[in-house]
Amino acid sequence: MSFESSEQRSPSLLDASCEVFVHDMAALSPTDATAWGIPGFEGELEDFSPEHWESVAERCREMVADIDAFDDSTDDSDDEDDFDEVDHVTAAVLRDRLCLIADKHHRGEYLRLLNNIESPVQTIRDTFLLMPSDTDEERDAIRTRLGKVANSLEGYRESLAESAAHGKVASHRQVDEVISQCEDLADSGSMLEGLGVDPRDAEVAAAKRAFGEMADWLGEQLAPHASHEDAVGRERYEMxxxxxxxxxxxxxxxxxxxxxxxxxxxxxxxxxxxxxxxxxxxxxxxxxxxxxxxxxxxxxxxxxxxxxxxxxxxxxxxxxxxxxxxxxxxxxxxxxxxxxxxxxxxxxxxxxxxxxxxxxxxxxxxxxxxxxxxxxxxxxxxxxxxxxxxxxxxxxxxxxxxxxxxxxxxxxxxxxxxxxxxxxxxxxxxxxxxxxxxxxxxxxxxxxxxxxxxxxxxxxxxxxxxxxxxxxxxxxxxxxxxxxxxxxxxxxxxxxxxxxxxxxxxxxxxxxxxxxxxxxxxxxxxxxxxxxxxxxxxxxxxxxxxxxxxxxxx
Known part of the structure; x- marks a missing residue:
């Protein structure tokens, strides 16, 4: 495929559906909205609860169904509703990526998600790095999001607890490392104190306290159930x-x-x-x-x-x-x-x-x-x-x-x-x-x-x-x-x-x-x-x- 045609391509029905899908996903996962640069969700924060992950998976399943419906209506005619060359690539990529998300959700992978680099604690922490703090409005958004950290971490604990009830818990090395990261965020000198808002603000203190409570819960409630096996095995690894x-x-x-x-x-x-x-x-x-x-x-x-x-x-x-x-x-x-x-x-x-x-x-x-x-x-x-x-x-x-x-x-x-x-x-x-x-x-x-x-x-x-x-x-x-x-x-x-x-x-x-x-x-x-x-x-x-x-x- 090459995009060298002199004619500008008009957005297709699949493109429009993708546009809606991205904004729906942004509403479900405001940290993604921030990463993608989509406005309107700056003060929001997903809660990483079992219900959150089910909502994400369900929206992905709906999008795959939309693709199938569009594809079924495509024929050899020149109708404007038909897939063009770009749409065929988009559909293939969507199926590959979204079906993987649905599969991982079915296997409970998101409920057990905990590691030192790419799990909810780091997602919450790192989203603040992307938020500007030059205006009063931007600083208010940071405070509002900081105020929702406690609820977000509470939902995350619900997911971890549900997964642990089925015997699926991250290894003790990962749990120990995330405890350490949470303690760093809770302590004096936390990066949360350097986000461009007054470090004495109530929202900063509340967010720090929430990370401290998360560290305590991980140590007291989850760590005793943590696996001492680092390997995930061939079946999970292939996925x-x-x-x-x-x-x-x-x-x-x-x-x-x-x-x-x-x-x-x-x-x-x-x-x-x-x-x-x-x-x-x-x-x-x-x-x-x-x-x-x-x-x-x-x-x-x-x-x-x-x-x-x-x-x-x-x-x-x-x-x-x-x-x-x-x-x-x-x-x-x-x-x-x-x-x-x-x-x-x-x-x-x-x-x-x-x-x-x-x-x-x-x-x-x-x-x-x-x-x-x-x-x-x-x-x-x-x-x-x-x-x-x-x-x-x-x-x-x-x-x-x-x-x-x-x-x-x-x-x-x-x-x-x-x-x-x-x-x-x-x-x-x-x-x-x-x-x-x-x-x-x-x-x-x-x-x-x-x-x-x-x-x-x-x-x-x-x-x-x-x-x-x-x-x-x-x-x-x-x-x-x-x-x-x-x-x-x-x-x-x-x-x-x-x-x-x-x-x-x-x-x-x-x-x-x-x-x-x-x-x-x-x-x-x-x-x-x-x-x-x-x-x-x-x-x-x-x-x-x-x-x-x-x-x-x-």
Missing amino acids: FSHEFVGDVVDLDEAYCWGLEQVRDIAAQQQGIATQLYGEGTSVKQAYRNLNHEERYRIEGVDALQQWMQETADKAIAELDGKHFTIPEEVRTIEAKIDPSGTGGIFYTPPSDDFVRPGRMWWSVPEGQTVFHTWQELTTVFHESVPGHHLQLGQTLAEGDDLNLWRRVACWNSGHGEGWALYAESLMAELGYHEDPGTRMGLLDARRLRAARVVLDIGLHLGKKNPEGTGVWDYSYAKSFLRENTAMDEANLQFELLRYLGWPGQAPSYAIGERLWHQLRHDAQAQGMSTREFHEQALSYGSIPMSILREELLD
């Missing part, structure tokens, strides 16, 4: 893998491929270590040496933020018009420091009208003041351009062809995170890692992504570890991760907990990148240039890789 990759993955083949990648990348890194520091220098020693080189050293969070901003701005200026056509609205990005301090690095897209710009966030752990550009240059490319910022900004700029759901609400990790890794390797192709230090950083990032394919699949499927000395468990996973990354201990611990509590998500990066490279190879074999491939592939928005492949290739 999560399909959700995140957007394709059916041969997990056993992917595990073996990941091991091969780890070994190959390690060999490349050893070559650079020898090149930089001479024979006998290990990769780990090269990491330490690079960390002591002043040219790669940044001191202070403010300096880190400035470096992130300057690096992203330079990439946009140099790539635009040469390797990509970057829409005017996407040429602005903001580098931000996330006050939560969890150690994660992430991107939040612009609002649909681009009033809120795209932002890359660095969540600096408490006490960390020194940063190393050799290791992190590739991260900026991942989050900004040509990574997430270009990818998601390009999707929003396709307003004439992609409906609201396709633009703001449809996200597939294999496509999105796979593209961001592809963008990292592309920058090496384009000459941005000629410096052996930053090349080592790129390879460190690639080795980590390959290693977590192995770790994630190995642990959750209960495979034998690579040495054959036993099966994967927490201790082995931690040592394997430490062996295959240069990240510090605080970030490493956060990452490991993320893999244990969010199964299938971490491998979607490297597996998704693999699918992107395969797709580019096949598109070029059909005569498409690299720039044409990029522009056409990104024009579809973030859709499952299996559907993108069907549509892009002849």
Whole structure:
């Protein structure tokens, strides 16, 4: 599919239905409305109760029924009600994504949802990062939403309790971590005190108290029932893998491929270590040496933020018009420091009208003041351009062809995170890692992504570890991760907990990148240039890789 016709496409009945669907979902999940930039729900907050999850699933089922009804009325005539080329893609993506939501709801996955990165506590916490606080009206919205935190957490407890009654509880590691996060939000110095409203306001105090009560409930009521098993098993893992990759993955083949990648990348890194520091220098020693080189050293969070901003701005200026056509609205990005301090690095897209710009966030752990550009240059490319910022900004700029759901609400990790890794390797192709230090950083990032394919699949499927000395468990996973990354201990611990509590998500990066490279190879074999491939592939928005492949290739 290509959107190069001189005639502007008129919105279809399916597009109109999607528009209604997005606004209905925004009403059900106001935090999503904030993320999508849909106004009218700023002071609202969903309650994450069993009734909430049932309402979401029911609305998804209704939307699938609408698609089926539209599809049944489509025939070979030229009636304006018929699906066009864009509608067929939209329908396929909707069925894939919404049926997964319904399936997960049927299995009770949302009731038990609790982990260190992507569950209701983090959703509630992080929505405030996206809320502006410049006007009295905006500050009132923050206060109103803060005032609803207690009710939201109460509904969340109802879901967790119902799931626990059926013996479905997250692992004790995840429960302990969320307790810690809730305590941080309840304590003096909480990020809730820095939202742009007076930290002495009653709503701030009430929200902090609610998180403290949540921590107590988790410790007293849920933790005694928490599982001591980290693995989720093959059946659940296959569902999560399909959700995140957007394709059916041969997990056993992917595990073996990941091991091969780890070994190959390690060999490349050893070559650079020898090149930089001479024979006998290990990769780990090269990491330490690079960390002591002043040219790669940044001191202070403010300096880190400035470096992130300057690096992203330079990439946009140099790539635009040469390797990509970057829409005017996407040429602005903001580098931000996330006050939560969890150690994660992430991107939040612009609002649909681009009033809120795209932002890359660095969540600096408490006490960390020194940063190393050799290791992190590739991260900026991942989050900004040509990574997430270009990818998601390009999707929003396709307003004439992609409906609201396709633009703001449809996200597939294999496509999105796979593209961001592809963008990292592309920058090496384009000459941005000629410096052996930053090349080592790129390879460190690639080795980590390959290693977590192995770790994630190995642990959750209960495979034998690579040495054959036993099966994967927490201790082995931690040592394997430490062996295959240069990240510090605080970030490493956060990452490991993320893999244990969010199964299938971490491998979607490297597996998704693999699918992107395969797709580019096949598109070029059909005569498409690299720039044409990029522009056409990104024009579809973030859709499952299996559907993108069907549509892009002849």
